[in-house]
Amino acid sequence: MDKRREICYSDELNDEFSTAQITPVKIDENYRYDRTGGTSGVLRFILYRLVATPLAFLYTKLVLRHRTENRKLLKPYRRIGYFMYGNHTSNYGDPLMPNMFAFPKDVYFVVHPNNVSMPVLGKINRYIGAMPLPDTLGAARNFKACMEKQIKAGHCVVIYPEAHIWPYYTKIRPFPDTSFGYPVKLDTPVFCFTNTYQKRRFSKKPRIVTYIDGPFTADGSLPKAERIKKLRDDVYGTMCERAKNSNVEYVKYIKI
Numbered sequence: 001m002d003k004r005r006e007i008c009y010s011d012e013l014n015d016e017f018s019t020a021q022i023t024p025v026k027i028d029e030n031y032r033y034d035r036t037g038g039t040s041g042v043l044r045f046i047l048y049r050l051v052a053t054p055l056a057f058l059y060t061k062l063v064l065r066h067r068t069e070n071r072k073l074l075k076p077y078r079r080i081g082y083f084m085y086g087n088h089t090s091n092y093g094d095p096l097m098p099n100m101f102a103f104p105k106d107v108y109f110v111v112h113p114n115n116v117s118m119p120v121l122g123k124i125n126r127y128i129g130a131m132p133l134p135d136t137l138g139a140a141r142n143f144k145a146c147m148e149k150q151i152k153a154g155h156c157v158v159i160y161p162e163a164h165i166w167p168y169y170t171k172i173r174p175f176p177d178t179s180f181g182y183p184v185k186l187d188t189p190v191f192c193f194t195n196t197y198q199k200r201r202f203s204k205k206p207r208i209v210t211y212i213d214g215p216f217t218a219d220g221s222l223p224k225a226e227r228i229k230k231l232r233d234d235v236y237g238t239m240c241e242r243a244k245n246s247n248v249e250y251v252k253y254i255k256i
Contacts, residue, residue, distance in 0.1 A: 012173045016164040024113035029138025033146035044127045056096040068101040070212040081151035086193040088160035106155040170246035177232035189215035192235045194242035211242040
């Protein structure tokens, strides 16, 4: 268990503070992204809906004491696919919480290949929504095809644009606009969620309170590159404002 209460950093874009030591598999054209049909679809339903979803509910409520604000914003989009962008601050909560506030949608996550490389959990993750970033052009085509299929099916695709986990961090780190090209290309609504850390009465560990905002849409009057940048800036600015709701610093981050 990670018991660090102070973490020193130098690079907000690239420093990684997850304690997991994993050798990632290569994600090439042979990696199977789509596991929704046939026997794979049955296995996905069992693992995702009958096992992972109930466990996620229990963990987020009983351990994280998680609460969501503004979930009503998602209700009109229950049959429409969308992207969600969030801050990456919880090793165990980040793969679970979006499944709760986006429920009953199926949720897919754009992840680092580490997440599908673990001996047992990695194989399970492949069936419950992990979409690892590709390493080859052939894999990139399959990755984009799978993402487009899930959006058209009315599902939710979650992206953590900060990329690296900073446990309990209470601000929003700068992130590039690269991943915002997906919703611009697919002309898809975007929501953001900001995980904040707030005091609990009877515990030193804070409660996670998530604020949902959106929808954000790309400005069709702008050239593509500017549309992507503006969409990113709108999401980033909103998340920075929401992050001010954190009222406790459980882990102190020190810049060196």
